Amino acid sequence: MKIFLNGEFYESDEALLKVFDRGFLFGDGIFTTIKVEDSIPLFLDKHINRLKSSCHFFGIKFFDPGFSNIISQLLNKNHLINARVKIIISRGVDFKNRIINYGGENPTIAVLISPLNFDLPQPVKLCISKEMRGNESIYQHKTTSYLQNLYYKTIARRKNFDDVIILNCKEEILETSTANLFLILEGKVITPPRQLPLLNGIMRQEILALKSIGGYPLIEKNLKKDDLKKVEAAFITSAILEICPVSRIENQELSLKNSEAIRKEWLQIKRSKIQQRLL
Numbered sequence: 001m002k003i004f005l006n007g008e009f010y011e012s013d014e015a016l017l018k019v020f021d022r023g024f025l026f027g028d029g030i031f032t033t034i035k036v037e038d039s040i041p042l043f044l045d046k047h048i049n050r051l052k053s054s055c056h057f058f059g060i061k062f063f064d065p066g067f068s069n070i071i072s073q074l075l076n077k078n079h080l081i082n083a084r085v086k087i088i089i090s091r092g093v094d095f096k097n098r099i100i101n102y103g104g105e106n107p108t109i110a111v112l113i114s115p116l117n118f119d120l121p122q123p124v125k126l127c128i129s130k131e132m133r134g135n136e137s138i139y140q141h142k143t144t145s146y147l148q149n150l151y152y153k154t155i156a157r158r159k160n161f162d163d164v165i166i167l168n169c170k171e172e173i174l175e176t177s178t179a180n181l182f183l184i185l186e187g188k189v190i191t192p193p194r195q196l197p198l199l200n201g202i203m204r205q206e207i208l209a210l211k212s213i214g215g216y217p218l219i220e221k222n223l224k225k226d227d228l229k230k231v232e233a234a235f236i237t238s239a240i241l242e243i244c245p246v247s248r249i250e251n252q253e254l255s256l257k258n259s260e261a262i263r264k265e266w267l268q269i270k271r272s273k274i275q276q277r278l279l
Contacts, residue, residue: 002077004070004111009077012112021108023090025097027145029108030054032202033239034071035116036083041071042239042270042279043202050202051089054141059103060091067111074113082116084240088144116240120263123247123256124162124236126176128225129155132169139174139197152177163236165249168197171225179236179244180204183223184258186230189213193220203237210269214262228252235259242266 001012022028032047041047048067055062071085092105129152133139152164156177163176175181175198182191191208194200208218233255234246243266245259273279 001113002074003113004074004109006109007065009073015110017108017110018093020093020095020097021090022092022094023088023108023144025094027143027147028058028060028101029088029090029144030058030060031086031088031142031144034085034087035240035242036071036075036080036085037116037274039072039075039081040274040279041068041085043206044068044071044279046202046205047087047239050142051087054143055089055107057137057141058091058143059101060089061103061105061107062089063107065109070111071113074111078113080113080115082118084114084116086110086112088112090144121241121244123245123259125160125248126163126165126234126236126246127156127159127161127250128228129164129166132171133166133174133197135168135197137197140194140199142199149177165228167225172196173223173225173227174198176236179238179241182207182235182237183227183231184216184233185227187216188221189216189218189262190221190223191218192223196222201237202239203242207237207243207266213265214258216258216262233258235262242270 002009003012003015005015017024032051034047035042048064052062075083088110090108092107156162156164165176166174168174173192174196180201182189192198212218228249236244243263245256246254247256248254
């Protein structure tokens with residue numbers, strides 16, 4: 001596969017990342033993952049705006065080298081029309097190996113691409129994490145410090161689940177390790193509020209902007225671990241999965257009827273957006 005790195009296109013096995021790049025040294029960077037359908041990068045402007053906002057928050061220099069054109073070229077060079085694109089921005093090379101965040105250096109910008117599995121995602125099973133998350137603002141950004149997320153996923157798989165539901169020290173529900181969480185209960189579709197230490201995902205924003213879906217009003221509300229016992233159905237959202245139903249939380253089986261209906265409704269809404277070029 002061909003990739004983009006710092007202004008040039010390379011074969012994926014030829015591109016060289018410098019060992020003093022802070023993304024490699026410290027995970028000092030941010031990223032976003034974009035779904036491309038029929039050569040259209042979904043919600044590209046929102047992904048770029050989030051990259052810019054996170055760079056500003058962490059004091060990383062940001063500039064757009066022409067991401068839309070780069071993605072188009074990568075699609076052509078790799079003979080793809082449906083793809084998964086990952087944009088990574090690190091603080092850049094630091095030969096002084098400084099243990100602080102600082103500005104002034106040129107960032108490292110990489111754009112990676114891979115084929116997209118176009119099958120609908122299968123319903124997932126979620127367990128509850130034994131570990132509690134703190135209130136750090138870093139969780140509201142998609143950073144390259146991703147080891148904790150991988151750890152959560154690994155623990156879930158060892159227990160024959162697909163992912164974990166993460167709680168904070170108040171036992172409030174946050175998200176999963178790689179997706180936002182929506183729960184159907186009390187006649188509403190509820191998701192934890194963005195003020196909590198969680199990622200305000202692009203798909204999360206799109207779903208909430210609808211105000212209602214599947215005949216349910218959409219709201220943000222604090223939910224506790226005990227509220228999971230009252231859940232009728234659930235789904236997770238991410239840029240690649242879009243909407244994926246949840247079949248089980250711990251030992252509690254959930255109905256898939258309403259979450260599958262919500263997924264179908266979203267796919268119709270998305271098709272309409274694509275036809276009107278509103279993405």
